Amino acid sequence: MSLKLDSVSTLLNEPDAAPVHSVTLFVALVSACIVIGHLLQKTRWMNQSVTALAFGLCTATVIILTTNGKISDILLFDEDLFFICLLPPIIFNAGFQVKKKQFFQNFIIINLFGVVGTLISFGIISIGSAKLFMKFGLTFWDQGDFLALGAILSATDTVCTLQVLNQEDTPLLYSLVFGEGVVNDATSIVLFNAIQKFSVHVTPDTVMQFTGSFLYLFSLSTLLGIAVGLMSAYIIRKLYFGRHSTDREVALMILMAYLSYVMADLFQLSGILTVFFCGIVMSHYTWHNITESSRVTTKHTFATLSFISETFIFLYVGMDALDMEKWKIVKGSPGTSVAVSSTLLGLVLVGRAASVFSVSFLSNLANDSPIDKIGFKQQVTIWWAGLMRGAVSVALAYNKFTSSGHTQRPKNAIMITSTITIVLFSNVVFGLLTKPLVRLMLQPREESSEISSPKSSSALLPLLANGQDLASELDSVGGGISIRRPSSLTMLITKPTSTVHYYWRKFDNAVMRPIFGGGGEESPPNDILH
Numbered sequence: 001m002s003l004k005l006d007s008v009s010t011l012l013n014e015p016d017a018a019p020v021h022s023v024t025l026f027v028a029l030v031s032a033c034i035v036i037g038h039l040l041q042k043t044r045w046m047n048q049s050v051t052a053l054a055f056g057l058c059t060a061t062v063i064i065l066t067t068n069g070k071i072s073d074i075l076l077f078d079e080d081l082f083f084i085c086l087l088p089p090i091i092f093n094a095g096f097q098v099k100k101k102q103f104f105q106n107f108i109i110i111n112l113f114g115v116v117g118t119l120i121s122f123g124i125i126s127i128g129s130a131k132l133f134m135k136f137g138l139t140f141w142d143q144g145d146f147l148a149l150g151a152i153l154s155a156t157d158t159v160c161t162l163q164v165l166n167q168e169d170t171p172l173l174y175s176l177v178f179g180e181g182v183v184n185d186a187t188s189i190v191l192f193n194a195i196q197k198f199s200v201h202v203t204p205d206t207v208m209q210f211t212g213s214f215l216y217l218f219s220l221s222t223l224l225g226i227a228v229g230l231m232s233a234y235i236i237r238k239l240y241f242g243r244h245s246t247d248r249e250v251a252l253m254i255l256m257a258y259l260s261y262v263m264a265d266l267f268q269l270s271g272i273l274t275v276f277f278c279g280i281v282m283s284h285y286t287w288h289n290i291t292e293s294s295r296v297t298t299k300h301t302f303a304t305l306s307f308i309s310e311t312f313i314f315l316y317v318g319m320d321a322l323d324m325e326k327w328k329i330v331k332g333s334p335g336t337s338v339a340v341s342s343t344l345l346g347l348v349l350v351g352r353a354a355s356v357f358s359v360s361f362l363s364n365l366a367n368d369s370p371i372d373k374i375g376f377k378q379q380v381t382i383w384w385a386g387l388m389r390g391a392v393s394v395a396l397a398y399n400k401f402t403s404s405g406h407t408q409r410p411k412n413a414i415m416i417t418s419t420i421t422i423v424l425f426s427n428v429v430f431g432l433l434t435k436p437l438v439r440l441m442l443q444p445r446e447e448s449s450e451i452s453s454p455k456s457s458s459a460l461l462p463l464l465a466n467g468q469d470l471a472s473e474l475d476s477v478g479g480g481i482s483i484r485r486p487s488s489l490t491m492l493i494t495k496p497t498s499t500v501h502y503y504w505r506k507f508d509n510a511v512m513r514p515i516f517g518g519g520g521e522e523s524p525p526n527d528i529l530h
Helices: 015-039 048-066 079-097 100-105 107-135 143-152 159-164 171-197 204-239 246-266 271-289 292-320 324-330 334-366 376-385 391-401 410-441 470-475 488-494 496-516
Strands: none
Touching: 015 048, 015 292, 048 159, 048 292, 048 410, 079 171, 079 246, 079 271, 079 292, 079 391, 100 107, 100 171, 100 271, 107 143, 107 171, 107 334, 143 171, 143 391, 143 410, 159 171, 159 376, 159 410, 171 204, 171 271, 171 376, 171 391, 204 246, 204 271, 204 496, 246 271, 246 292, 271 496, 292 391, 292 410, 324 334, 324 410, 334 376, 334 410, 376 410, 391 410
């Protein structure tokens, strides 16, 4: 978002004052939005993201009316600023605050939803839009446009639902929605970038290259995030900055977290995956190596930056939606614009349903225990959580269909306006219905037993936390009655996640913690309200 104003009545008499007025206006709007969001927090319908979006729309409307429509792009949307400045704090804080034990216990199903589910949605939107648009006589776009569109509209925004879900009452559901949201965004962006690199004509060789590039980006991005996180832990542990200045260790944590993201961008990897796993590693090792005061500072600093970035993004998406340049281009063909938007919205609904219910079906088939299965109401909630589209979709659409935020080509303007229409409709309509729907689907404490009993008793412990290990749990039950422990192979087949967790914890205690520190009984608190 390039901070520049063309002219706003008498506010911009001096050209050099434009950026100052622009920043002042936006800081005031974000502050007002936070206050209004707090006042509306307990209402049945509103939440912070919907409040910010609506506030942005109202502000843009007032500005357009008071300037007779001369200004519609108060801030020109710049996807580079979104990806470089606004997205990193949100994703890093998600990794830093995540309940790691809960996340990794459900790691397989989260990746099924986040990767396989996104690919299903991508396929349905891409193929469906190509077939339906051709049937409607809309032949403006080529195969590459439809593939990019599938990636753009596969990126979900689960913020509305996460603001309503209670992590303590619905631990499994919250973990699935939260984890899928992060993995989904990363998958969509990796898909989008991979599509941009290959020819628009799909051949078997292209598919193989695309798959290889996809796996390459995923694995290297994850490894880079882990490496930077471990580096920060080692440096802070060895140099012990807290002896002299807590400011230095806090500054180093913040800078190295951001370093992981920009390094991923430099190497053309997925910054989302990199900074997310960097956050997980830093919370497991680095956070335990700093002083107590620095722990409190970093916890609140990362949460605050994430909250401000989220509010800023929703506020500006609402303001940018009324940029008249795009709407003037498509006003000559309103029927086409409505048809494209309606078709894409329908494909989003169908694609999301196909991905969620099919993945849930496969997950339930693999789980013998009823308490490990995902119930129908939980599936509906997961489906609903992924219907909202957000700033990632808008940023990718701008990247694909505009040049520096501008376009004069009707086919590109239709794609931009259709994406914005879907984002607005899904967030306003679906977002307003999220609170009542979640309350209808999920009764209080309904999911207290949704995680199997051996897991639920330790659900709040950090990943690999000190405590009774899996072997002890398997060796004794109740009042010291010993039972025969299954072999390692049997455990790996029947309980792969728990078995891997057990052996990783042994390796972590014996090798990793002596080098990188961490451990303890504490972990970064996860009860920060966003």
